[in-house]
Amino acid sequence: NKWVYSFGADATEGRADMKNLLGGKGANLAEMANLGLPVPPGFTITTGVCTYFYANGRNYPPELKAQVEAAVKRLEQAMDATFGDPANPLLVSVRSGARASMPGMMDTVLNLGLNDATAAGLAKRSGDARFAYDSYRRFIQMYSNVVLDVDHHHFEEILDNHKRDKNHNLDTDLSAADWQAVIEDYKKAVEHELGRPFPQDVQEQLWGAVGAVFGSWMNARAITYRKLHDIPADWGTAVNVQCMVFGNMGNDCATGVAFTRNPSTGENAFYGEYLVNAQGEDVVAGIRTPQHLTIAGKQANKSDLPAMEEVMPEVFNQLNEVRLTLEKHYRDMQDIEFTVQQNKLFMLQTRNGKRTAPAALKIAVDLADEGLIDKAEAVRRIDPASLDQLLHPTLDPKAERKVIAKGLPASPGAASGKVVFTADEAETLAGQGEAVILCRVETSPEDIHGMHAARGILTTRGGMTSHAAVVARGMGRACVSGAGDLRVDYKTKTMSVRGIAIKEGDIVTIDGSTGEVMLGEVPTIQPELSGDFATLMGWADSLRRMKIRTNAETPLDARTARKFGAEGIGLSRTEHMFFDPDRILAVREMILAESEAGRRAALAKLEPFQKKDFVELFTIMSGLPVTIRLLDPPLHEFLPNTEAEMAEVAKATGTDQLKVNHRVVQLHEANPMLGHRGCRLGITYPEIYEMQARAIFSAVAEVSKTTGETVMPEVMIPLIGTKKELDILKAVVDRVAKEVIEQTGVSFDYMVGTMIELPRAALKAGEIAETAEFFSYGTNDLTQTTFGLSRDDAGAFLPEYQRQGILEHDPFQTLDQDGVGELIAIATERGRKTRPNIKLGICGEHGGDPASISFCEKVGLDYVSCSPYRVPIARLAAAQAAL
Ligand code: ADP
Numbered sequence: 115n116k117w118v119y120s121f122g123a124d125a126t127e128g129r130a131d132m133k134n135l136l137g138g139k140g141a142n143l144a145e146m147a148n149l150g151l152p153v154p155p156g157f158t159i160t161t162g163v164c165t166y167f168y169a170n171g172r173n174y175p176p177e178l179k180a181q182v183e184a185a186v187k188r189l190e191q192a193m194d195a196t197f198g199d200p201a202n203p204l205l206v207s208v209r210s211g212a213r214a215s216m217p218g219m220m221d222t223v224l225n226l227g228l229n230d231a232t233a234a235g236l237a238k239r240s241g242d243a244r245f246a247y248d249s250y251r252r253f254i255q256m257y258s259n260v261v262l263d264v265d266h267h268h269f270e271e272i273l274d275n276h277k278r279d280k281n282h283n284l285d286t287d288l289s290a291a292d293w294q295a296v297i298e299d300y301k302k303a304v305e306h307e308l309g310r311p312f313p314q315d316v317q318e319q320l321w322g323a324v325g326a327v328f329g330s331w332m333n334a335r336a337i338t339y340r341k342l343h344d345i346p347a348d349w350g351t352a353v354n355v356q357c358m359v360f361g362n363m364g365n366d367c368a369t370g371v372a373f374t375r376n377p378s379t380g381e382n383a384f385y386g387e388y389l390v391n392a393q394g395e396d397v398v399a400g401i402r403t404p405q406h407l408t409i410a411g412k413q414a415n416k417s418d419l420p421a422m423e424e425v426m427p428e429v430f431n432q433l434n435e436v437r438l439t440l441e442k443h444y445r446d447m448q449d450i451e452f453t454v455q456q457n458k459l460f461m462l463q464t465r466n467g468k469r470t471a472p473a474a475l476k477i478a479v480d481l482a483d484e485g486l487i488d489k490a491e492a493v494r495r496i497d498p499a500s501l502d503q504l505l506h507p508t509l510d511p512k513a514e515r516k517v518i519a520k521g522l523p524a525s526p527g528a529a530s531g532k533v534v535f536t537a538d539e540a541e542t543l544a545g546q547g548e549a550v551i552l553c554r555v556e557t558s559p560e561d562i563h564g565m566h567a568a569r570g571i572l573t574t575r576g577g578m579t580s581h582a583a584v585v586a587r588g589m590g591r592a593c594v595s596g597a598g599d600l601r602v603d604y605k606t607k608t609m610s611v612r613g614i615a616i617k618e619g620d621i622v623t624i625d626g627s628t629g630e631v632m633l634g635e636v637p638t639i640q641p642e643l644s645g646d647f648a649t650l651m652g653w654a655d656s657l658r659r660m661k662i663r664t665n666a667e668t669p670l671d672a673r674t675a676r677k678f679g680a681e682g683i684g685l686s687r688t689e690h691m692f693f694d695p696d697r698i699l700a701v702r703e704m705i706l707a708e709s710e711a712g713r714r715a716a717l718a719k720l721e722p723f724q725k726k727d728f729v730e731l732f733t734i735m736s737g738l739p740v741t742i743r744l745l746d747p748p749l750h751e752f753l754p755n756t757e758a759e760m761a762e763v764a765k766a767t768g769t770d771q772l773k774v775n776h777r778v779v780q781l782h783e784a785n786p787m788l789g790h791r792g793c794r795l796g797i798t799y800p801e802i803y804e805m806q807a808r809a810i811f812s813a814v815a816e817v818s819k820t821t822g823e824t825v826m827p828e829v830m831i832p833l834i835g836t837k838k839e840l841d842i843l844k845a846v847v848d849r850v851a852k853e854v855i856e857q858t859g860v861s862f863d864y865m866v867g868t869m870i871e872l873p874r875a876a877l878k879a880g881e882i883a884e885t886a887e888f889f890s891y892g893t894n895d896l897t898q899t900t901f902g903l904s905r906d907d908a909g910a911f912l913p914e915y916q917r918q919g920i921l922e923h924d925p926f927q928t929l930d931q932d933g934v935g936e937l938i939a940i941a942t943e944r945g946r947k948t949r950p951n952i953k954l955g956i957c958g959e960h961g962g963d964p965a966s967i968s969f970c971e972k973v974g975l976d977y978v979s980c981s982p983y984r985v986p987i988a989r990l991a992a993a994q995a996a997l
Pocket residue numbers: 154206207208209210217218219220222224356357358359360361369370393394395451452453462463
């Protein structure tokens with residue numbers, strides 16, 4: 115079995131498409147080496163070893179040791195140095211790399227191979243003792259932290275004390291002797307913590323680090339991240355062992371991270387940060403303020419520090435060439451890591467860069483325009499759920515803002531909320547439905563859950579590529595990073611700036627597009643849906659087969675949905691129109707009436723209101739189909755519960771209070787979801803559906819007469835279980851239609867159909883389709899009735915079901931394709947057999963869920979219907995499903 119793959123120094127064995135085996139980092143290091151880019155040589159221990167490790171009680175495959183030894187030998191030959199040799203030591207980094215990039219989740223150890231003897235040897239051989247001991251102290255700290263589990267703060271304290279004693283400000287102020295003293299203290303601290311000395315044996319170091327990487331696959335942070343991103347635990351991580359190159363050997367050295375295009379805006383401009391005379395994670399950690407790569411970047415961010423383009427123009431140009439090579443090769447924006455050792459460039463990582471939703475759109479559209487990808491690929495590249503970020507409001511530019519601080523625009527979007535200072539507090543408050551802004555000096559992987567819970571993230575330290583910025587962009591949270599004027603005090607749970615004190619629980623607003631931090635809540639406005647958004651949505655529209663409708667009953671919702679591109683209404687819930695204060699009285703009169711005549715009198719008062727609603731909807735939807743569902747909920751939903759309210763209703767309707775009480779008791783149901791509702795109301799009180807049908811058809815007549823437009827109403831009868839029910843109620847609707855046509859002299863078309871939301875209806879769809887001209891799958895109720903599960907009561911056990919893996923997803927959010935889906939497939943097949951041109955759609959919550967939409971495409975539905983804000987998501991998801 116082959117467990118180890120080499121890369122670099124002309125012996126690369128991997129490729130980019132071997133991510134499953136080599137992890138993302140390893141596969142891309144191999145790919146870069148294949149492209150002829152300067153990659154320090156190394157080797158990758160495969161994800162197979164990780165799987166083996168966990169399947170075999172944390173033991174390695176027996177062949178591994180020899181394969182690693184051979185790979186190390188190759189590195190020694192390539193570098194002309196020997197692992198553990200005091201005279202000429204080879205140093206390596208040990209880096210984790212899972213299949214999907216998991217930024218900051220796994221741990222990396224740099225400068226491995228240093229001990230007291232090799233550090234002295236490195237000092238001598240390089241002629242730079244400061245560099246050698248700087249590297250050694252870094253190694254002790256990283257290794258102790260990652261592998262030996264000694265907390266960072268021990269080392270930070272020692273370093274801080276030392277700096278204070280010596281009056282040093284920056285790490286770069288420390289001399290070789292300073293570092294040697296720090297190292298002695300570090301080693302003492304480790305021995306004190308562990309009861310044994312820091313390991314001097316380089317083999318022990320290597321295997322310790324490899325074991326720590328595999329071990330970190332199962333640490334709490336990694337598990338949380340995988341859960342949030344749906345990454346299966348059995349994928350495993352690979353381990354990369356790579357020869358060190360040094361960015362900390364002096365002022366002709368540097369290290370940096372960059373994006374080949376701007377990850378916030380998508381602009382096609384090189385974008386990144388670097389630090390002179392620094393190593394690895396100094397840039398990300400926010401210890402020193404990083405400098406910009408380009409002059410343009412420096413100017414845009416009003417930085418005084420010189421850009422790499424100015425400081426080392428030759429290496430910069432080389433890096434810029436690499437940027438172009440990589441983009442062309444990967445046909446996507448890349449996130450790269452590099453180090454410059456004595457003016458020589460080395461590439462340490464590349465991967466597809468995380469980006470904001472607006473940047474993703476711009477990059478996809480630009481790449482298609484540049485001819486690197488086609489339109490279908492551009493459409494495929496956008497995560498439909500991410501569009502959500504674009505559809506929601508941004509700060510009203512005219513609103514007054516009390517800006518108290520400014521940081522970097524790290525992740526766009528505006529967010530207001532209560533200030534909290536810990537991730538746990540963010541999670542707790544968000545769980546109670548509060549909007550919170552998580553404020554930290556800087557964030558670390560331990561804060562992921564709180565960042566996820568927060569509306570926005572604010573840090574006082576760190577750049578555009580800091581942990582907070584990268585994670586926030588990935589999650590679509592607004593983020594302002596490095597707002598250095600703000601002083602956060604975790605102890606007193608306050609932050610302050612120029613005499614303004616902000617306590618935990620105070621409201622602030624952050625604007626991740628400008629970097630502004632404001633006191634209080636700032637009003638917002640609707641976004642513009644033009645430019646790249648419109649272009650890409652146009653491409654999506656040309657590629658999809660299914661129509662997209664919306665669930666809407668108010669004029670506002672209908673207008674919003676049309677603006678977002680809805681092609682009709684798939685569900686208009688008439689009962690929502692009954693709750694208006696003007697109308698609820700008449701509804702209650704109707705319910706309290708003791709005779710049909712009494713009910714008819716009350717319904718007559720409601721009819722003009724209903725008609726007006728429909729006139730408005732038909733007008734807004736000008737000619738697009740509108741599905742109207744007749745009354746669905748049980749009548750007791752319209753009656754009050756408390757004595758006081760009942761007294762009020764009695765007075766308002768002129769009824770005896772005892773009678774109101776009596777009616778409430780009478781209408782009480784043990785299982786309202788399965789009770790006297792839907793078409794069962796129509797069967798027992800046909801006059802209700804009659805009134806609604808008359809309101810619909812007289813509205814049709816009026817609108818088609820005044821606008822000259824054809825109105826296409828689809829009358830939908832809810833909760834049908836038998837063909838008989840539908841026959842009876844369709845006859846009522848047809849009779850009313852005929853009457854309205856006669857009375858108004860306007861003729862019109864309409865359809866009568868049903869919601870399929872009971873398993874019996876799905877099974878008997880063949881029969882029901884003899885009467886029904888369309889089916890709309892009401893997947894909310896169909897999920898409840900198929901599972902025998904009440905949505906309102908499921909909260910008590912659904913999370914446990916998901917935890918135990920009984921249900922992978924909440925079936926109310928993502929359609930249960932296996933069970934509920936099978937009923938839909940059966941109903942579709944049987945319905946079509948009876949009536950080949952039957953119109954089929956879905957109107958449950960699932961109509962806006964990309965995975966469910968993909969299922970609808972597979973089954974061959976004609977349309978999906980979803981809430982207005984999800985219409986663009988559905989348009990894109992439907993296109994992707996059709997590709
Ligand atoms: P992460 O996945 O957290 O980004 P990496 O394995 O990429 O961790 O390591 C972090 C940083 O360490 C890299 O960006 C790079 O700057 C530095 N690094 C890793 N390996 C080497 C190496 N062989 N030589 C020099 N620097 C390295």
